[in-house]
Amino acid sequence: MIRAEKVSALFERIPYALIALVARVAPAAVFWQSGQTKLDGWRVSENAIYLFREEYRLPLIDPVIAAHLAAFAEHFFPIILVLGLGTRFAALALLAMTLVIEVFVYPDAWPTHGTWAACFLLLMAQGGGAWSLDHLVKKNRATYSASL
Numbered sequence: 001m002i003r004a005e006k007v008s009a010l011f012e013r014i015p016y017a018l019i020a021l022v023a024r025v026a027p028a029a030v031f032w033q034s035g036q037t038k039l040d041g042w043r044v045s046e047n048a049i050y051l052f053r054e055e056y057r058l059p060l061i062d063p064v065i066a067a068h069l070a071a072f073a074e075h076f077f078p079i080i081l082v083l084g085l086g087t088r089f090a091a092l093a094l095l096a097m098t099l100v101i102e103v104f105v106y107p108d109a110w111p112t113h114g115t116w117a118a119c120f121l122l123l124m125a126q127g128g129g130a131w132s133l134d135h136l137v138k139k140n141r142a143t144y145s146a147s148l
Contacts, residue, residue, distance in 0.1 A: 020129030023119040024087065028078035030116070031094060035074025044071045056105050073097060081123075084132020091123040 038048035044067050052063035052070070061069075073093065081090040095117060102113040128134045 015130070016126065017130035020084075020087075020123065020126065021131050023122050024081050024084060024128060024132070027094065027116045027119050028081045031074045031097070032078040035071055035078070038067060038071040038074065044068050058100070058104050070097075084128035084134050085137075087128030087132055087134050088124050091120040095120040095124070 038044055040046070048067045048071065049064055052058065052067045056063075056066070058066050074097075077090045077093045077097075080086050081094065098113050098116050098120065102110060106113075
């Protein structure tokens with residue numbers, strides 16, 4: 001039992017900053033790569049539009065608009081998530097995308113989507129950690145406020 005307690009104590013010493021960094025970078029990389037598949041140079045590819053029209057068939061949104069929005073979101077939100085700038089907002093946006101993907105596009109991929117959701121929920125609840133721009137902004141804001 002003492003050995004288990006020592007191992008547990010060792011795990012508890014893992015800095016949240018490291019956990020949050022992994023939770024930011026890992027799913028962001030997946031979304032970035034997906035966004036890259038939707039582009040042909042600086043434009044949304046015809047193939048991406050075709051997939052939204054014929055395979056994904058999202059309700060309530062035109063496939064051309066959906067392809068453009070997805071291409072934008074899969075580039076913008078991963079960038080700010082990795083930087084840790086607006087971490088909670090970026091995590092919420094990517095969680096919403098994950099839910100749409102799970103419900104309407106690939107419902108059998110729930111183990112993967114659940115892993116992404118766990119990362120996003122952690123970041124929404126705890127923030128981006130000490131190794132994020134959010135932390136730097138908060139720290140500088142506190143320093144500025146204290147000097148007034």
